[in-house]
Amino acid sequence: MSTAPSTTxxxxxxxxxxxxxxxxxxxxxxxxxxxxxxxGVLVAPFLLVAAATGFxxxxxxxxxxxxxxxELTVPVGDRELPISQQVTAARTAHPEGTVSAVRxxxxxGATTRVMLSGVKGTAADHTLAVFVDPYTGKVRGxxxxxxxxxxxxxxxxxxxxxxxxxxxxxxxxxSELAASWLWVIAGGGLVLWFxxxxxxxxxxxTSGRRRTLGLHGTVGVWAAVGFIxxxxxxxxxxxxxxxxxxELRTSLGQSTPSVSAAAGGEHAGHGGSTATGxxxxxxxxDKILAAARAKGLGNPVEIVPPxxxxxAYVVRQVQRSWPEKQDAVAVDPATGKVTDxxxxxxxxxxxxxxxxxxxxxxGVLFGLVNQLALMLLAGSLILLIVWGYRMWWQRGRGSxxxxxxxxxxxxxxxxxxLVPCMAAIAVLGxxxxxxxxxxxxxxxxDVVLGEIAHRRGSRTYAK
Numbered sequence: 001m002s003t004a005p006s007t008t009x010x011x012x013x014x015x016x017x018x019x020x021x022x023x024x025x026x027x028x029x030x031x032x033x034x035x036x037x038x039x040g041v042l043v044a045p046f047l048l049v050a051a052a053t054g055f056x057x058x059x060x061x062x063x064x065x066x067x068x069x070x071e072l073t074v075p076v077g078d079r080e081l082p083i084s085q086q087v088t089a090a091r092t093a094h095p096e097g098t099v100s101a102v103r104x105x106x107x108x109g110a111t112t113r114v115m116l117s118g119v120k121g122t123a124a125d126h127t128l129a130v131f132v133d134p135y136t137g138k139v140r141g142x143x144x145x146x147x148x149x150x151x152x153x154x155x156x157x158x159x160x161x162x163x164x165x166x167x168x169x170x171x172x173x174x175s176e177l178a179a180s181w182l183w184v185i186a187g188g189g190l191v192l193w194f195x196x197x198x199x200x201x202x203x204x205x206t207s208g209r210r211r212t213l214g215l216h217g218t219v220g221v222w223a224a225v226g227f228i229x230x231x232x233x234x235x236x237x238x239x240x241x242x243x244x245x246x247e248l249r250t251s252l253g254q255s256t257p258s259v260s261a262a263a264g265g266e267h268a269g270h271g272g273s274t275a276t277g278x279x280x281x282x283x284x285x286d287k288i289l290a291a292a293r294a295k296g297l298g299n300p301v302e303i304v305p306p307x308x309x310x311x312a313y314v315v316r317q318v319q320r321s322w323p324e325k326q327d328a329v330a331v332d333p334a335t336g337k338v339t340d341x342x343x344x345x346x347x348x349x350x351x352x353x354x355x356x357x358x359x360x361x362x363g364v365l366f367g368l369v370n371q372l373a374l375m376l377l378a379g380s381l382i383l384l385i386v387w388g389y390r391m392w393w394q395r396g397r398g399s400x401x402x403x404x405x406x407x408x409x410x411x412x413x414x415x416x417x418l419v420p421c422m423a424a425i426a427v428l429g430x431x432x433x434x435x436x437x438x439x440x441x442x443x444x445x446d447v448v449l450g451e452i453a454h455r456r457g458s459r460t461y462a463k
Contacts, residue, residue: 077135106300282333
């Protein structure tokens, strides 16, 4: 006869552990999950192109120094020639076009740039930069140049690839679409990661889809702030959202000012002059530069000749690296006296933030460190996209590819949460149309597909 073993206290059955209480993200999570999934699947190709080309652009600054070392650098001499002589040397070698700006040698061993506009074979919004040895006056070469940072052909080509895929204004829609959705995808990823139980976030000791999800989430959380920053700053000079941002800044009195090139003028809230003649006017470039130096404008500077007989020279600092130098003065060509001054310290707050944001986005604010950080962010985004598609593949059953996230998220949200979300989406969609229009299209298609599934009796809902 067997006796039932006694039950010790340690062996006594435990009461079942209560299920964890739902987090405050619980009502929102299914909707964010569905949006994150579909946005990731559909927008990821655009983000992948933007990340790959952005990676190249961040590295283009250092590549430019190597490729164009002959034009950019010279042996250091004993004394620099007057800037007027350097411009004369450039014009002797290249009499075509007109001088639109002059950038004196910014440091020992660097060449002077004389920019010519209207040169045959040069794009309308580009200039031909003639590089002059400041010590000997010899011309080192001439290259097409673009933009305020003085991008040369290699960086210009990569910049245009990143900005519009060399498709012009139409191509810019791709980069604006990517910038419009990057912050949404990154923000949604943060919500999903932090609404997930801590035990499910780990990567070590996992495999399959769970490991891919862990890698995707961990890297995404660390890089999310950078992605949101790149998205916000990228939108500031996009076609449609950028125009709305400019209009908003103007209405708030926060537009970027510029020094007035009119004789005796005051600060203007729009762009400066564009030279139509040659550089030598009135008292000459040497006295013009000396007047700007007397007002504290140190290197690097750019001298813009007068646009017409009633305009002044504009001398402005062009250093975008920290600490930034963005002061500017206007100098009367007849007398050599400063007629207007503008200090970066006097810029409106939003104008300063816009300037810093763009320079940080383009990799010039903190130089090499800035560029390496951008390359790391771009590489992280590429990895996240690859892991995202891999998770989609791993969601399939058998031979199926990428089962979609079930529907029903909208219906499960309480009205107190749904109504504010819809209002926020409407406002954002108005100011950021390449977010609003695709999102509206996504919702419409999703509703139609759901109705078709309902009629067929195969509708699925999020759980």
